Amino acid sequence: MSNRRNFLKGVVAAGGAAVAASAVPMAAEARETKQRPPEALGLLYDATLCVGCKACVAACKQVNENPAEFSTLDQLWDTPLDTSGKTFNLIKMYRSGTMETKDAEENGYAFMKTSCMHCADPSCVSACPVSAMVKNPENGIVEYNADACIGCRYCVAACPFGIPKYQYDSPTGKIAKCELCRHRTKDGHYSACAEVCPTGATLYGKTSDLLAEAKRRLALKPGTFATFPRGKLGGPDQSYENVVGNYQQRVYGESEYGGTQVLKLSGVPFEKVGMPNLPPEAAAAHSESIQHMLYGGLAMPLAVLGAMTFVARRNVKPDEHDGDEPKGEN
Amino acid sequence: MAGNHHPHEAPAPVGGNLFNGATLVCGVLIAIMIAILAVRFVFGLGAVTNLNDGYPWGIWIVVDVVIGSAFACGGFSVAMLVYIFNKGEYHPLVRPALLASLFGYTLAGIGVIFDLGRWWNFWHIFTPGYANPNSVMFEVAVCISAYIVVMWLEFSPAFFEKWGMKDAKRKLNKVLFFLVALGTVLPMMHQSSLGTMIVVMGVQVNPLWQTKLIPLHFLLTAIILGYGVVLFESCVAASAYRRRIEMHLLEPLAKIMLGILAVFIVVRFGDLLVRGALPLAFQPKVAALAFWIETLAFLAPFAIIGSPSARRNPAKLFLAGVAIMFAGVMLRFNAFLIGYDTGTGVDPGWNYFPSVPELMVTVGMFAIEVLGYIIITRRFPVLPREAVQAAH
Numbered sequence: 001m002s003n004r005r006n007f008l009k010g011v012v013a014a015g016g017a018a019v020a021a022s023a024v025p026m027a028a029e030a031r032e033t034k035q036r037p038p039e040a041l042g043l044l045y046d047a048t049l050c051v052g053c054k055a056c057v058a059a060c061k062q063v064n065e066n067p068a069e070f071s072t073l074d075q076l077w078d079t080p081l082d083t084s085g086k087t088f089n090l091i092k093m094y095r096s097g098t099m100e101t102k103d104a105e106e107n108g109y110a111f112m113k114t115s116c117m118h119c120a121d122p123s124c125v126s127a128c129p130v131s132a133m134v135k136n137p138e139n140g141i142v143e144y145n146a147d148a149c150i151g152c153r154y155c156v157a158a159c160p161f162g163i164p165k166y167q168y169d170s171p172t173g174k175i176a177k178c179e180l181c182r183h184r185t186k187d188g189h190y191s192a193c194a195e196v197c198p199t200g201a202t203l204y205g206k207t208s209d210l211l212a213e214a215k216r217r218l219a220l221k222p223g224t225f226a227t228f229p230r231g232k233l234g235g236p237d238q239s240y241e242n243v244v245g246n247y248q249q250r251v252y253g254e255s256e257y258g259g260t261q262v263l264k265l266s267g268v269p270f271e272k273v274g275m276p277n278l279p280p281e282a283a284a285a286h287s288e289s290i291q292h293m294l295y296g297g298l299a300m301p302l303a304v305l306g307a308m309t310f311v312a313r314r315n316v317k318p319d320e321h322d323g324d325e326p327k328g329e330n
Numbered sequence: 331m332a333g334n335h336h337p338h339e340a341p342a343p344v345g346g347n348l349f350n351g352a353t354l355v356c357g358v359l360i361a362i363m364i365a366i367l368a369v370r371f372v373f374g375l376g377a378v379t380n381l382n383d384g385y386p387w388g389i390w391i392v393v394d395v396v397i398g399s400a401f402a403c404g405g406f407s408v409a410m411l412v413y414i415f416n417k418g419e420y421h422p423l424v425r426p427a428l429l430a431s432l433f434g435y436t437l438a439g440i441g442v443i444f445d446l447g448r449w450w451n452f453w454h455i456f457t458p459g460y461a462n463p464n465s466v467m468f469e470v471a472v473c474i475s476a477y478i479v480v481m482w483l484e485f486s487p488a489f490f491e492k493w494g495m496k497d498a499k500r501k502l503n504k505v506l507f508f509l510v511a512l513g514t515v516l517p518m519m520h521q522s523s524l525g526t527m528i529v530v531m532g533v534q535v536n537p538l539w540q541t542k543l544i545p546l547h548f549l550l551t552a553i554i555l556g557y558g559v560v561l562f563e564s565c566v567a568a569s570a571y572r573r574r575i576e577m578h579l580l581e582p583l584a585k586i587m588l589g590i591l592a593v594f595i596v597v598r599f600g601d602l603l604v605r606g607a608l609p610l611a612f613q614p615k616v617a618a619l620a621f622w623i624e625t626l627a628f629l630a631p632f633a634i635i636g637s638p639s640a641r642r643n644p645a646k647l648f649l650a651g652v653a654i655m656f657a658g659v660m661l662r663f664n665a666f667l668i669g670y671d672t673g674t675g676v677d678p679g680w681n682y683f684p685s686v687p688e689l690m691v692t693v694g695m696f697a698i699e700v701l702g703y704i705i706i707t708r709r710f711p712v713l714p715r716e717a718v719q720a721a722h
């Protein structure tokens with residue numbers, strides 16, 4: 001059998017494998033973007049109701065037993081500038097020009113809550129190699145388990161909202177993020193940020209109910225008075241009268257990356273208050289589509305391995321020379 | 331059964347003294363690395379690195395693992411040429427290339443541990459119940475680990491020969507073809523997956539690199555890098571050990587490299603054009619500049635060794651090898667760091683540049699590779715036997 005023929009066989013086998021490997025990501029069936037579970041729990045944050053009191057930031061610190069963080073010279077009180085390994089929830093401020101009017105894009109100011117969005121199809125869950133970040137199948141809360149975590153920080157890199165954070169200052173650092181106060185539900189509590197919010201800017205409830213509530217607000221006439229619930233949607237009535245804000249006609253989180261369980265309303269365009277523009281297809285779906293097409297059932301690797309084994313079997317002529325045999329040929 | 335019976339020199343130890351300037355420098359660099367790592371493990375990642383939540387992965391991941399393992403593709407690229415394409419004449423290149431790969435991958439595997447924030451749990455990644463098969467990192471971790479084992483087995487004849495373990499060698503030889511097959515499939519899997527790792531980062535990665543074809547880009551460039559590293563390493567080993575350069579092998583190897591490189595360039599630009607991402611390369615931004623540096627480095631070998639006469643010039647082969655290694659570095663740097671921006675956080679955004687201790691750990695890892703290569707080639711049969719040996 002000639003060398004050339006063997007070479008050509010190798011070319012055919014390896015070429016076939018390469019073509020299969022490259023063509024498949026575009027061909028085979030894709031992993032669809034996941035949707036929220038029907039009983040999904042979440043928050044509705046309405047920036048037009050927020051007065052920037054940061055009671056939610058303090059309450060979050062307290063119930064998660066996180067220490068204060070300082071960004072000023074006189075370390076008088078908790079002043080984190082972003083969510084971190086010790087801050088799971090933060091109210092950030094938007095400033096423009098003279099800052100005269102609340103919720104105005106020009107010469108105005110506005111607030112925005114930063115905390116885990118509890119995505120329908122979370123990138124962090126898809127990224128995590130050890131199932132330390134999982135999505136609860138019933139309520140959809142994205143839960144973190146430090147005992148499983150290897151600290152690779154792929155979740156930190158993957159999240160488009162910059163939410164999972166790592167504790168770099170500790171030799172046993174954990175990933176840190178909002179888990180919607182799931183550790184407090186057994187005591188009859190819900191998310192502390194919503195519990196303490198005096199204006200109902202942060203509202204807790206089933207995401208489907210929160211979405212309906214958000215759409216009700218978008219349909220109201222700006223400047224008129226309307227009733228706004230506080231605390232927990234479907235809980236004890238804590239509603240009150242307030243002025244309807246001048247909303248952007250968009251519920252942030254309705255469809256981003258397949259939707260999130262935390263929804264947001266704002267008077268200022270969302271991209272100006274730190275909320276990224278995301279397509280309706282989740283990055284996790286793209287990633288897992290590629291992953292499953294290449295490795296689903298190990299079909300392709302085994303096929304390529306079979307081809308390679310077949311060719312290698314013919315071509316591998318092990319070296320017979322030993323250290324003490326000066327034969328020098330194989 | 332002609333097979334690949336090409337007459338060539340059997341591998342033999344180079345011999346010579348293990349204590350010299352090069353090994354001493356390596357030793358010092360390794361000692362510095364160990365000291366820094368001690369601080370890292372006692373006080374945490376923040377004590378020695380500039381990592382932050384905007385750039386949770388720094389050079390320990392991107393250089394030591396992503397680039398380090400791609401540099402270590404020489405073994406895979408050459409083995410594929412020899413055993414799959416039956417180009418037996420390249421056989422003398424297999425062992426040296428495999429040795430470099432062995433070190434590159436083993437250290438990449440160890441380097442991951444330095445970067446893991448909760449390293450004592452690392453075994454979870456291989457444990458059913460914890461392991462998440464949807465995670466690209468899971469695939470990379472399992473595949474790289476398996477490949478490290480396969481490579482040590484592939485390389486073990488060098489040890490068996492040294493220690494006269496003929497029986498062990500004979501047994502291994504019977505399954506060598508399967509190890510060789512595994513040794514080509516596993517790198518194809520994880521080198522492509524190293525690219526897929528950025529897909530889940532979604533909009534945070536610049537569209538110049540964020541593409542569903544990124545696994546193909548990483549796979550093709552890993553193969554090309556494998557040949558580039560062989561060009562580089564053959565020239566360096568020849569000059570360091572004052573041996574003759576295997577020009578009769580490197581010349582055609584360079585031609586093969588150019589062929590695959592041409593395929594990559596077509597795929598790369600075809601993808602950019604189809605997705606309409608190319609205009610991003612003409613914006614006055616750092617990412618665009620980095621893209622062109624990467625692209626020019628990938629094109630450089632055509633200018634350096636495009637002509638047959640240039641391919642007969644060892645200095646030019648060396649330069650082309652360096653260019654392609656640099657290009658591979660840039661593609662990986664760009665995809666993971668320069669093209670990555672969370673777009674969230676506090677104004678003016680996140681910054682990352684590796685700290686000196688961080689750099690010294692990467693340098694120390696490189697020193698281990700060089701030191702290991704010197705020790706093993708001097709004491710074990712790796713490089714082809716030469717008439718005059720152990721000039722040093």
